[in-house]
Amino acid sequence: MSNRSFRFVMAVLLILVSATTIAAAPKSVPGPSGTFSSGFTIQNLSTAVATCSYQFFTTTSTAAYSSATFTIAVNASAFTYVPNISGLASGQYSGVVSCDQQVSAVVNTASANSGGSYSGVGTTATTWYAPNAFNNYYGFYTNFVVQNATDAPVDVTVQIINSSGAVVATQTKTGLAASAYQNFEQTGLGGLAANVAYSAKITGTGALAVESNIFGSSATQYELYSYVPFTAGSTTAYVPVIMKAYYGYLTALTVQNIGTAATTVTVTYGTGATQTQSINASASYVFYTPNVAALPDGTLTSAKITSTGSQPIVALVNEQNSYHRAASYTGFATGSTKVSLPIVLKRYYNYNTSVTCQNVGTANTNMTITYSNAATKTISGVGANGTALFYQPNEAGIANGFNGSATVTSSSQPIVCVTNEDMNEAPQSTTSYDQLFSYEGSPVP
Numbered sequence: 001m002s003n004r005s006f007r008f009v010m011a012v013l014l015i016l017v018s019a020t021t022i023a024a025a026p027k028s029v030p031g032p033s034g035t036f037s038s039g040f041t042i043q044n045l046s047t048a049v050a051t052c053s054y055q056f057f058t059t060t061s062t063a064a065y066s067s068a069t070f071t072i073a074v075n076a077s078a079f080t081y082v083p084n085i086s087g088l089a090s091g092q093y094s095g096v097v098s099c100d101q102q103v104s105a106v107v108n109t110a111s112a113n114s115g116g117s118y119s120g121v122g123t124t125a126t127t128w129y130a131p132n133a134f135n136n137y138y139g140f141y142t143n144f145v146v147q148n149a150t151d152a153p154v155d156v157t158v159q160i161i162n163s164s165g166a167v168v169a170t171q172t173k174t175g176l177a178a179s180a181y182q183n184f185e186q187t188g189l190g191g192l193a194a195n196v197a198y199s200a201k202i203t204g205t206g207a208l209a210v211e212s213n214i215f216g217s218s219a220t221q222y223e224l225y226s227y228v229p230f231t232a233g234s235t236t237a238y239v240p241v242i243m244k245a246y247y248g249y250l251t252a253l254t255v256q257n258i259g260t261a262a263t264t265v266t267v268t269y270g271t272g273a274t275q276t277q278s279i280n281a282s283a284s285y286v287f288y289t290p291n292v293a294a295l296p297d298g299t300l301t302s303a304k305i306t307s308t309g310s311q312p313i314v315a316l317v318n319e320q321n322s323y324h325r326a327a328s329y330t331g332f333a334t335g336s337t338k339v340s341l342p343i344v345l346k347r348y349y350n351y352n353t354s355v356t357c358q359n360v361g362t363a364n365t366n367m368t369i370t371y372s373n374a375a376t377k378t379i380s381g382v383g384a385n386g387t388a389l390f391y392q393p394n395e396a397g398i399a400n401g402f403n404g405s406a407t408v409t410s411s412s413q414p415i416v417c418v419t420n421e422d423m424n425e426a427p428q429s430t431t432s433y434d435q436l437f438s439y440e441g442s443p444v445p
């Protein structure tokens with residue numbers, strides 16, 4: 001595989017930037033006030049040493065920084081804390097990672113009060129779908145960061161869509177330069193009413209990478225939800241983490257119909273409880289977990305979502321608790337028998353991770369997590385639509401201070417996995433700030 005180049009685009013990197021000082025947009029990414037910094041982790045998924053490099057770009061396609069090449073060992077990962085890059089000025093940049101082996105990447109962006117995480121974009125497209133678009137939705141707003149993934153200028157159109165499937169607002173950018181980015185802000189956008197949830201469709205005349213942020217507006221709303229929208233859907237989607245008052249956490253599941261006709265969506269939770277809802281073409285609907293009477297408090301479960309009208313759907317999960325912890329992850333159309341996790345932590349500067357994997361097959365399976373230090377743990381007999389939880393603070397095979405990567409392997413059935421990072425131990429666990437990050441595991445061929 002050494003003759004093949006693998007590229008991941010990072011739709012935004014935030015480097016010591018104040019959310020009120022970027023002149024290119026009414027708000028800078030991701031939204032809450034404060035000084036944000038980014039770090040990213042690249043995990044080597046192949047059986048050979050990976051040679052990698054990365055570049056950062058401005059809004060005008062200028063290459064602000066080009067790294068030297070570096071190597072990542074087999075089953076290992078490399079972490080870069082962007083503010084430590086000598087000679088790179090404070091500001092917002094898009095980025096591209098290039099490696100000669102297959103890799104996955106995760107970007108974390110944080111301030112003292114807020115944090116968000118998203119996966120690097122390995123597959124670009126001319127059309128993207130975002131289940132959430134807000135302009136003061138109970139104090140929350142959204143933006144989309146769009147990166148040109150081609151070598152020539154492209155035109156970009158963002159359509160905001162209501163629950164009836166009608167386009168209520170349009171935003172455009174003409175001539176977005178190669179590798180450059182553009183912020184599309186919904187704050188104050190005409191056509192969007194307060195306390196109304198919308199969805200979005202983003203198109204370009206060339207291939208794009210897109211990252212989205214949901215953020216609170218007030219000093220007490222530090223929540224930041226970051227995720228990569230969708231390039232395609234399917235008639236079935238899977239989400240491994242659904243919570244109702246689970247150690248104080250709750251979730252909201254948003255399903256968007258990206259088809260051309262209305263469809264009936266059925267959500268089947270891992271407990272067996274179900275919900276149904278009709279969703280118009282291009283529109284979305286929020287299944288708010290605390291309102292599901294059939295799920296008792298304390299529930300941690302999964303969900304399988306099906307479109308009975310044969311229309312493709314996509315699913316987004318937002319997680320939150322009363323201490324303003326907040327994160328998003330995207331649902332999966334299919335699974336694999338091996339999943340990569342670039343970031344796993346055990347009491348690393350007070351951060352811990354938990355890895356939740358869902359069996360999306362039709363029979364029981366065993367799941368084994370293997371850490372980058374070669375430690376392993378197996379959970380056996382996970383049923384169809386069931387989950388396995390690997391909580392790193394309970395893992396004897398990794399030491400306190402561990403910052404590494406992992407893979408999860410299923411013995412027979414396809415699985416999907418989500419990792420949550422949080423300061424979830426005292427005294428930080430009850431501090432009111434958003435230091436929750438979530439990202440999707442990547443399938444390993």
